[in-house]
Amino acid sequence: MAETTTPPPAGLSRAEEEAAFYHEAGLNAAWTGTRLALGGLSFLFGCFVFAFFYLQSLNSHHLWYPTGFPGPKMWLGVVIMALVVISAALQTLALQRIKAGHKGPWLQGATVALVLGLAAVAFEIYQLSSLSYWPGASGFASVFVGFYPVFLFIAFCVMVWLEMLIMRARHIPEIAFVEQPPTYAEAFAVQRFQASLSAFTLTWNYLAVVAFIAWVLFYLVH
Numbered sequence: 001m002a003e004t005t006t007p008p009p010a011g012l013s014r015a016e017e018e019a020a021f022y023h024e025a026g027l028n029a030a031w032t033g034t035r036l037a038l039g040g041l042s043f044l045f046g047c048f049v050f051a052f053f054y055l056q057s058l059n060s061h062h063l064w065y066p067t068g069f070p071g072p073k074m075w076l077g078v079v080i081m082a083l084v085v086i087s088a089a090l091q092t093l094a095l096q097r098i099k100a101g102h103k104g105p106w107l108q109g110a111t112v113a114l115v116l117g118l119a120a121v122a123f124e125i126y127q128l129s130s131l132s133y134w135p136g137a138s139g140f141a142s143v144f145v146g147f148y149p150v151f152l153f154i155a156f157c158v159m160v161w162l163e164m165l166i167m168r169a170r171h172i173p174e175i176a177f178v179e180q181p182p183t184y185a186e187a188f189a190v191q192r193f194q195a196s197l198s199a200f201t202l203t204w205n206y207l208a209v210v211a212f213i214a215w216v217l218f219y220l221v222h
Contacts, residue, residue: 055139083120088208
């Protein structure tokens with residue numbers, strides 16, 4: 001899925017040349033901005049990973065995971081992780097269809113991925129609202145209750161991003177993903193959509209990896 005434009009032909013007006021320049025800059029910004037954002041998220045989630053192992057190693061007064069501590073429900077952890085991972089995998093597979101010029105199959109796959117992602121968010125809300133312990137009950141509880149609201153908020157924002165992409169795609173003719181659109185304005189719109197879709201897919205796959213790591217830490221390693 002190309003994300004760069006063909007160099008504009010000679011004879012364009014200054015306004016058209018500037019539009020092409022800013023379009024290229026926008027595509028580059030989408031690529032760079034996404035990777036910088038993922039770097040920032042890595043530091044954010046890395047703080048929780050550090051807190052997890054640091055407090056676990058200290059185990060002050062044996063209050064990291066005290067005897068009798070109920071812990072989170074295993075089935076909820078499995079469901080949340082599975083929904084996020086399946087949603088990301090399905091979106092990645094559907095992306096190959098739109099790269100091949102088939103918008104319809106991508107729309108179907110993306111819609112299912114959106115439903116699965118929102119279901120994961122709903123289960124996360126249920127998980128946090130039904131905890132049988134308070135955040136300060138143990139070191140484990142503090143890290144757990146700190147991590148999941150942050151992950152929930154970011155996952156929800158990414159699902160809003162996907163919903164916006166689905167709505168944008170509905171207004172782009174399918175032929176535009178196969179042949180060069182007749183005008184530069186239409187070509188620019190398609191390429192901006194492609195760049196945003198690629199950035200979304202990278203971000204959602206990243207969060208799927210985070211969800212899997214969180215499941216291992218909070219449900220298997222604790």
